[in-house]
Amino acid sequence: MGATKVVMLMAARDSFRNSTATHLRSLQFVSSYHTTRLVPQPPDLIHWVRREGGFVHQDLRISDGDSYGLGLVAAREIPRGSDLIALPNHIPLCLQSLDSEGDGPDAVIVQLARRVPEELWAMRLGLRLLQERAVVGSYWWPYISNLPEAFSVPIFFPGEDIKNLQYAPVVHQVNKRCRFLLDFEKEVRGSLQNIPSKSHPFGGQDVDASSLGWAMSAVSSRAFRLHGLHKGVPMMLPLIDMCNHSFHPNAQIIQAQDTSNSKMLVKVVADKLIEQGEPVMLNYGNLSNDFFLLDYGFVIPSNPHDHVELKYDGVLLDAASMAAGIASPTFSSPTEWQLQILSQLGLHGDGAILKVTLGGPELVEGRLLAALRVLLATEAETVQKHGLDTLKSLSVEAPLGVANEIAAFRTIIALCVIALGHFPTKIMEDESLLRQDVSSLRKLAVQFRIEKKTMIIDVMKELTKRVRLLQSNLKTTA
Numbered sequence: 001m002g003a004t005k006v007v008m009l010m011a012a013r014d015s016f017r018n019s020t021a022t023h024l025r026s027l028q029f030v031s032s033y034h035t036t037r038l039v040p041q042p043p044d045l046i047h048w049v050r051r052e053g054g055f056v057h058q059d060l061r062i063s064d065g066d067s068y069g070l071g072l073v074a075a076r077e078i079p080r081g082s083d084l085i086a087l088p089n090h091i092p093l094c095l096q097s098l099d100s101e102g103d104g105p106d107a108v109i110v111q112l113a114r115r116v117p118e119e120l121w122a123m124r125l126g127l128r129l130l131q132e133r134a135v136v137g138s139y140w141w142p143y144i145s146n147l148p149e150a151f152s153v154p155i156f157f158p159g160e161d162i163k164n165l166q167y168a169p170v171v172h173q174v175n176k177r178c179r180f181l182l183d184f185e186k187e188v189r190g191s192l193q194n195i196p197s198k199s200h201p202f203g204g205q206d207v208d209a210s211s212l213g214w215a216m217s218a219v220s221s222r223a224f225r226l227h228g229l230h231k232g233v234p235m236m237l238p239l240i241d242m243c244n245h246s247f248h249p250n251a252q253i254i255q256a257q258d259t260s261n262s263k264m265l266v267k268v269v270a271d272k273l274i275e276q277g278e279p280v281m282l283n284y285g286n287l288s289n290d291f292f293l294l295d296y297g298f299v300i301p302s303n304p305h306d307h308v309e310l311k312y313d314g315v316l317l318d319a320a321s322m323a324a325g326i327a328s329p330t331f332s333s334p335t336e337w338q339l340q341i342l343s344q345l346g347l348h349g350d351g352a353i354l355k356v357t358l359g360g361p362e363l364v365e366g367r368l369l370a371a372l373r374v375l376l377a378t379e380a381e382t383v384q385k386h387g388l389d390t391l392k393s394l395s396v397e398a399p400l401g402v403a404n405e406i407a408a409f410r411t412i413i414a415l416c417v418i419a420l421g422h423f424p425t426k427i428m429e430d431e432s433l434l435r436q437d438v439s440s441l442r443k444l445a446v447q448f449r450i451e452k453k454t455m456i457i458d459v460m461k462e463l464t465k466r467v468r469l470l471q472s473n474l475k476t477t478a
């Protein structure tokens with residue numbers, strides 16, 4: 001079902017290739033990506049920002065080359081603390097408040113944006129971007145023409161490569177986004193049917209799922225939410241959005257006041273000395289590979305913030321526990337006092353959130369760890385001596401005793417084995433696929449699943465190490 005929808009999205013993309021009206025800019029979408037921009041030779045973005053009253057450090061250049069697409073680099077050493085870019089208020093592209101009324105094209109955009117669920121906020125600003133892309137003479141055209149013509153986010157993967165992700169939570173998200181785009185295409189077309197041309201936000205042009213997908217991906221992969229003046233409102237920040245991501249950035253975005261006119265500026269400032277030839281990197285956030293893939297179209301190898309989602313399920317935990325050699329586990333039939341703690345952990349009763357995670361900086365989600373410790377304990381009094389925070393913490397060693405801790409860790413290791421078993425292929429097979437001549441989208445899908453599996457194996461290794469340590473402590477004490 002999901003895959004069929006995706007194929008439809010791809011097909012929709014192709015069928016609109018010839019719909020260009022001569023007096024308007026086309027919203028069509030062409031299927032290539034990386035460094036290819038919307039027009040073959042877009043205007044010089046640095047020059048445009050300066051001309052519009054922004055500041056760009058004299059030693060900054062846009063560079064083309066590595067696998068990250070375009071990026072910003074230092075042509076000469078830039079000292080720490082230097083301003084790299086400063087954009088006055090009129091350069092960022094944002095959406096007006098969804099509460100605003102009025103008429104004309106902007107009001108139509110606001111009405112359409114109100115129909116987009118908050119979780120797909122990128123589509124809201126995407127409508128605004130599409131509006132500026134459609135009409136000739138847009139103030140932002142020098143910026144928009146420098147945007148990539150295509151994105152490697154999974155809504156544009158062929159159906160087969162969505163399956164190739166092999167990870168249900170992300171496949172589910174991709175299908176949801178594709179379904180949304182196809183439904184929203186109908187809604188947008190319906191709403192624009194009887195709009196007089198002077199109020200048409202896209203200059204009379206048709207909008208399809210593919211152009212909506214382009215706009216949503218342009219925003220999700222490039223917009224920033226700043227928490228100062230604009231209180232988390234997403235904005236497209238021309239030129240600043242040429243900076244690529246690193247968890248070890250050398251620059252950051254700040255908001256500051258322009259001393260000459262006391263208006264607000266969005267700035268990029270060097271956090272470190274930037275060597276000649278070094279790229280300027282920002283941290284997009286401590287995100288999992290699920291987010292990086294869905295919103296940005298890339299994955300980070302050995303991402304310390306990556307995790308896998310599991311459903312908290314007593315029967316599954318019993319199976320894992322038994323596989324780990326623990327006699328008669330009671331995960332599926334907890335006692336009354338255990339159920340009370342599970343409710344406090346949000347793993348039982350009304351409003352329970354059964355999604356738990358393995359991996360990331362926490363290694364094991366605190367709620368899962370606490371549940372295992374509690375359900376593998378036999379005495380209510382021993383457990384009730386401890387607060388929930390202690391039970392949830394991996395750094396508090398064996399709060400309910402060493403044997404309990406070893407049993408909890410072994411159960412998680414067995415859970416990891418079960419989780420690995422859900423992937424239809426092994427890492428070795430994936431790696432051999434990567435060496436073959438396959439499309440870059442397929443490679444990305446395979447790289448994503450390799451990272452998930454490697455992360456699970458790393459959790460197992462770490463917990464095995466801890467079990468060994470606990471066992472040796474036990475022997476020493478004995």
Ligand SMILES: C[S@@+](CC[C@H](N)C(=O)[O-])C[C@H]1O[C@@H](n2cnc3c(N)ncnc32)[C@H](O)[C@@H]1O
Nearest residue numbers: 068069070221222241242243244245296297298
């Ligand atoms: C804000 S834009 C940065 C400029 C972009 N490289 C370009 O060519 O316009 C974000 C996009 O850059 C690429 N990118 C940024 N950081 C990356 C990284 N660490 N690894 C791989 N791709 C990255 C991804 O395609 C991402 O969607």
